[in-house]
Amino acid sequence: MRPAPELDAERLAAWLDARLGAPAPIEVEAMKGGGSCEIFAVRRGDAYWVLRRAPARASSSTAHDVLREFRILDAIKDEPVRIARPILACDDPSVAGTPFYLMEHVHGVPIRATLPPAYADSGEAQARALTELIDALAELHVVDWRRCGLGDLGKSEGYLARQVPRWLAQLDSYRCRALPAVDAIARWLTQRLPKEQPPALCHGDYKLDNVLYSTDLPARALAVVDWEMAAIGDPLVDLAWALIFLPQEGNPLALGAAGQPGGFVLAGLPSEAELVARYAARTGRDVAALDWYRVFSPWKLAIVLEGASRNGGAETRATPARTFRSDGRSPARPGRGADRGRGGGLIRPTTRPAQTATAASPAAKFGTKQGEREGRSGMSEAGGRALEGRVAIVTGGSKGLGLAMAKGFARAGAAVVVSSRKLEACERAVREIEALGARALPVACHVGDWAQCDALIERVWQEFGRIDVLVNNAGIAPVAPRLLDVTEALFDKTMSVNLKGPLRLAARAAERMTAGGTILNISSVASVRPNSFTAVYAAAKAGLNVLTSVMAQEFAPKGIRVNAIVCGTFWTDSFRAGVPNDEAAEMASRGNVLRRVADPEEIVGTALYLVSDASSYTTGQLIQVDGGVLP
Structure with a gap:
């Protein structure tokens, strides 16, 4: 440090x-x-x-x-x-x-590695330390923050709905390895979001080592310190965060050296259930949904620790004390003992999430476009904000991979245009993106209709005055058992959406793009490994592969790059509906070396790479993201 x-x-x-x-x-x-x-x-x-x-x-x-x-x-x-x-x-x-x-x-000490010596041999003091922790939190959560003049401190509505996207964005700013468990829990949390609690003034990092305790008996919580994460939000987030650090049997996160010499003696301590009931009684809060928060808290901590590991453990050590006086004389040491100067939050390891990506992370290598390039390496101080200030259009952006990419681009700083056939679906997606703090615009468009394609480009131009990224993601994949079963309507519709639309959109978007613009076509492994069931779809995607090369050549003089992601099997609503059980899903994944079906989010990183400055020397390429398709 x-x-x-x-x-x-x-x-x-x-x-x-x-x-x-x-x-x-x-x-x-x-x-x-x-x-x-x-x-x-x-x-x-x-x-x-x-x-x-x-x-x-x-x-x-x-x-x-x-x-x-x-x-x-x-x-x-x-x-x-x-x-x-x-x-x-x-x-x-x-x-x-x-x-x-x-x-x-404040003449007090936090409970971190050990207890205050006076508490060590007193079961009553140790139990009281925990009830005092809960009481101090309850006192905070019943404050009338509006009456105190904090009504403009932040947006209280939708606080809980913003948490998972916010922490995923934090993770994305330094993620450099696959974390499937973290991603799976994120989906679980999103799908089971509880009813929003009435908002309260929340501390944001409430736990035993952010409370100063008396050094003598009786045990008293004197002051809550380190308020930098405070916000108006859901108070049960504070409660659940405090719970994961409580002294409990087998808890590796427990503060206060639980079960160790000089630490908490587990026998006789109030149980977690008793502490939760105490909190509920003092606040009048409904804690029935607390299990969701119990899952959210360690999930959030995992993201914090992942960031700390990327930073080499930064922000966890105190510097040696240095003393200097206004009169130039030799300073006298304050004889306060172990707790000297701790009042207000001195010398503590932080568990606050790192707010910038490390230079080693892939996200840190994504450049930004702010008038001029910040270097061909793509490095910038923006870290995970790879698309800051840019406008991205994502067709088929209301669900599945399209929505995942739209959210990924939003987290990277882009304003996102969500396009799909149904305006209502686009509007739902836009609400999710706006919850991330990003600007988004819903535009209904059937990409098989060139008039609608033209209208989409013009609408974006009128709204934003620029187009930086186009993702041709909209697609359909109807199947026919034999070529003889292919109808003219099926053929025309498949070609219209998968090939005709991307051609027109790319041509019109490129007219508006300046140097640094990017076009990303979403293709399929079916285009290089077709079968009779996917013949028409595969032909359309093979045509899109060809168009990718042609577009790259034609648009290169303008400084516009064009690439395609050749996707393997990933979960979509239609694919999930066709896979009735785990056995069928296992069979569907046998064609790749990873032996599983991808989640759409696993393709977003490649998409972000290809539309950002990190890939500034890459164009006309077909990038396969397929789990290692077997020959």
Whole structure:
């Protein structure tokens, strides 16, 4: 971890003198620095405060917004909640290098690796530590945040629905390996989303080591600290997050050295069910759906830890303390013992999600287009925002692979146009995309009708004034047992949607595209391995393969690239309907070396690569994504 830039004690002292009256020297001790917020203990006469400063280079625009933290704490300081009271805030970076705020020092310790020594031999104190944890959370969740002036803190509606997409986007910013279990749980969570709870002011990282406890008996939770993830949202997210770190038999995440010397003695502690009931009684909340949150919390933690592993464990160590004074004299050490300076959140490993991709991750290699290229390597500070500022059209975008790609592009920063035959389906998809915080536009279009293709391109041009990405994904795959069974209507319809439409859309979109535009055609392994059942569909997709090469050649002088993904078998509504049981699904997957059918999301990464600057030297290619189709 980088040492924090030293704080100019003289400048800070002058700033304090101007606001607090009589001049007085100050002593400042740096307690933590680096990617996380930097913490300093500040002494001025008899006063002892904690200064929380944004890092010189924050990992996101919101994760280290210390003025936002101050605003929250200042708004609830007169409520019956347990906080370190805020004192002053400063938005002038010339005073301390970055914005900061001061809060009172709380003489307490977090429960992390061990318990406070006074608790070690007291079963009553240990049990009380857990009930105090729940009581402090309940007190927070019953605060009338609107009356406190926090009504504009964030969008409270749809909070829970945004969580899974948000954390998947976080994972996508540094994902560099397949995580099928994480993806499967994401689908489970999405399909079983519970009814939204009445919103509350939530801490966002509530657990034993973000609460300062008394060092003497009786055990008391004195102050909740580290508010950088606070939001208006679903309070059961806070509760479930706290539960996964509780001392329980066999829990590897337990804080407080459960079952170890100096730690919690498991016998005699209140059960999780008792703690949940206590919370429900104090808040009046319905906790019947808590199992969903119990699944969501460790799933979210897995994403956090995946990011930490990509960052090499960054943001988990404290820097050595450094002390400097405004009067230049040798500092005196505060004799506070093990908890010295912890008030307000000093020296702690963070479990906050990393907000930027690491240089090693594939997402970090995707460039952005902001007037000029940021380098042929595709590297940019945007990390996972590979398509920031771009406009992408996805035909057949209302469900299946099309919707998965549309969401993937949205997470990467694009405005997405969802096109499909039925406007209602497009509108449903757009609502899902907008829940990710992205702009989206629904446009009904039957791609087999060239007039509708032309209208689609014109509508996008009028709405956005640019077209950067076109994905020809819309397709149909009717089957006929024999060639003799192919009707003229079946043939014409199949060719119209799978071949005729993509040709027209590509030609019209290329007219509007500038250098850096990309066209992606979605083909099928049937185009290179046909059979009698798929003859017409395979012929149409083979034609699309040919068009991919022709388009690449024709559009190259304009700087437009064209590629195709040759997809193997993946789950769609129609395919799922035709696979009645697990045995049939297993048989369907025997044609590839991975021995399984793909999820649409597993193709999105390749699509994102091909429409981003990461593939800037790739055009006219047919990229097979088929699980290793056997010869």
